[in-house]
């Protein structure tokens with residue numbers, strides 16, 4: 144199948160792989176831009192706490208701070224492994 | 227009132243100094259009184275690219291520390307009226323620059339000049355942040371390559387938060403994307419990010435596109451900014467960039483791959 148793709152010239156071009164990767168990276172960087180400085184630290188410490196109970200990956204945790212006029216919501220998403 | 231433009235990138239070696247020298251030259255050739263300041267303390271290069279390395283007596287650090295006056299440190303360009311260079315120190319380290327010192331220098335230049343270009347060091351640390359702090363506009367130099375694009379996005383984040391305009395809640399620093407070392411043949415092959423992709427990812431206005439060009443090395447060998455080489459693609463592309471900075475609507479050039487004809491393909495070797 145790979146060979147056929149290659150012969151038909153349908154190999155995925157490296158530039159389009161680069162674009163997809165960058166879109167994800169940049170979206171992530173931008174979501175962190177307006178976050179307070181303590182967020183990376185908070186994320187690390189939360190991960191440590193969770194890992195005392197469940198073994199999860201580095202990227203299994205996702206925190207996000209949504210700020211409104213009069214209140215902020217800290218959203219925490221943890222993907223737990225299937226048991 | 228001078229307009230302060232920082233030439234910055236995050237990633238090193240992408241063409242900031244080449245671009246700062248070429249844009250400053252272009253602005254001065256168009257009749258604007260322009261000074262280009264090297265902020266790369268400890269690793270100065272701008273003097274070489276501008277061809278004035280043997281005339282450096284005092285530098286930015288001397289001025290900031292009160293060891294020399296601005297007029298003693300500024301170097302008048304040999305080729306273009308209205309163009310001046312303020313070199314960086316070769317011996318001091320980065321901590322020799324202070325925000326107050328730079329503010330004083332810029333304040334003094336503000337009266338006399340139309341444009342002040344700041345050639346930023348690489349990185350996102352203090353040196354790069356000082357170079358951008360007082361800017362009105364930024365030229366974000368980006369190569370068509372993943373790490374350069376990612377670093378440019380980091381720089382955009384700093385421009386939006388760590389500049390005087392941001393801290394004072396004034397109009398934001400105007401962000402301009404300058405893509406350099408673009409190789410249309412490789413883009414055509416699908417092995418280099420194309421300019422639309424980069425523009426879409428970074429989502430800022432494109433001020434120019436400079437092709438990968440032999441003229442750039444030739445220019446830096448000679449110490450003559452490439453904007454003087456009007457026979458070259460890169461020289462013309464920088465002049466177009468300057469026109470756009472001055473508000474003119476100039477179509478993009480040098481971004482399309484000129485497919486070779488059958489004969490030159492048969493006899494002229496490969497596509498690169």
Ligand SMILES: Nc1ncnc2c1ncn2[C@@H]1O[C@H](COP(=O)(O)OP(=O)(O)OP(=O)(O)O)[C@@H](O)[C@H]1O
Pocket residue numbers: 235237238239240241242243244245266271346347348406407408436437438439440442443446460
């Ligand atoms: N359009 C271009 N085509 C070919 N070579 C280029 C081009 N632009 C820059 N270069 C080369 O790339 C190298 C780095 O350029 P330059 O010194 O301007 O980058 P820089 O971003 O200022 O680097 P630093 O981060 O170290 O300050 C130089 O050798 C220069 O000649």
Ligand SMILES: [Mg+2]
Pocket residue numbers: 242243244266271345346347
């Ligand atoms: Mg440089």
